[in-house]
Amino acid sequence: MQHDDEHLREFLKAALPSMRSERPSRDVWPLIAARTSARPSWSLADWSAAAVVAGALLLFPKWFWFLAYHL
Amino acid sequence: MSGEPDGDVLRRFARGDERAFEQLFRQFEVEVYGWILRIVRDRSGAEDVLVEAFWRAFRGRAQFDPARSFGAWMRRIATNAALDHLRALKRTRAWPSTVDALAAPAGPDRDTNEAIALAFRRLPADLQIVAALALLEEQPYADIADALGVPEGTVKSRVFRATRMLREELARLGVRP
Numbered sequence: 001m002q003h004d005d006e007h008l009r010e011f012l013k014a015a016l017p018s019m020r021s022e023r024p025s026r027d028v029w030p031l032i033a034a035r036t037s038a039r040p041s042w043s044l045a046d047w048s049a050a051a052v053v054a055g056a057l058l059l060f061p062k063w064f065w066f067l068a069y070h071l
Numbered sequence: 072m073s074g075e076p077d078g079d080v081l082r083r084f085a086r087g088d089e090r091a092f093e094q095l096f097r098q099f100e101v102e103v104y105g106w107i108l109r110i111v112r113d114r115s116g117a118e119d120v121l122v123e124a125f126w127r128a129f130r131g132r133a134q135f136d137p138a139r140s141f142g143a144w145m146r147r148i149a150t151n152a153a154l155d156h157l158r159a160l161k162r163t164r165a166w167p168s169t170v171d172a173l174a175a176p177a178g179p180d181r182d183t184n185e186a187i188a189l190a191f192r193r194l195p196a197d198l199q200i201v202a203a204l205a206l207l208e209e210q211p212y213a214d215i216a217d218a219l220g221v222p223e224g225t226v227k228s229r230v231f232r233a234t235r236m237l238r239e240e241l242a243r244l245g246v247r248p
Binding site: 005007008009011012013015016017018019021022023024025026028029031032033035036037 | 097118125209234237238
């Protein structure tokens with residue numbers, strides 16, 4: 001069994017040899033930097049929550065202190 | 072593994088200093104890229120995963136303990152990013168061209184190589200990772216376990232399962248090792 005596994009391993013390695021370690025083909029730092037400096041954008045859920053809160057305050061202004069306490 | 076960076080750089084990184092982050096990126100990019108490449112076995116895909124891994128590291132910087140190894144922490148993040156990449160490929164079936172990306176011209180013949188690459192790709196992502204690292208790249212089980220955040224015994228059992236599945240898949244494809 002162990003001999004079979006070793007044989008399979010050699011067979012696989014012949015077809016899929018080890019990947020040579022090398023540098024990336026391009027400098028990817030600008031892509032990372034663009035992501036880190038991007039301001040977090042609001043998702044649809046964020047906008048929906050803000051709209052619900054704003055609507056609730058327009059309809060029920062007295063809720064302001066209740067919401068201010070809980071948010 | 073690259074030497075550990077200066078403690079001050081690590082502390083600044085953990086606080087969100089982008090210069091410190093770039094310094095760490097420059098020090099570790101080749102090592103991390105090489106590790107990812109061994110897993111995904113596709114240069115273009117490995118570059119995408121490299122970007123994703125460092126982005127995740129920056130997002131998770133508050134969880135990094137500057138007293139611990141940055142290289143080991145980064146390798147674990149890169150492994151998870153590579154795993155997600157493989158899972159996404161399996162979902163979309165947007166594999167890179169077989170022989171160019173996965174296999175090499177060496178080996179029995181082109182059809183056999185294609186079949187072996189196909190059998191490899193049909194493994195579940197968690198088994199494909201251990202098979203690539205243990206069977207093809209001959210990485211120590213302890214390193215693989217550390218990168219995956221699982222016990223060494225789990226790596227051994229995954230290698231065993233991957234070997235069995237590869238054998239079955241190759242038989243189905245009419246390839247006899």
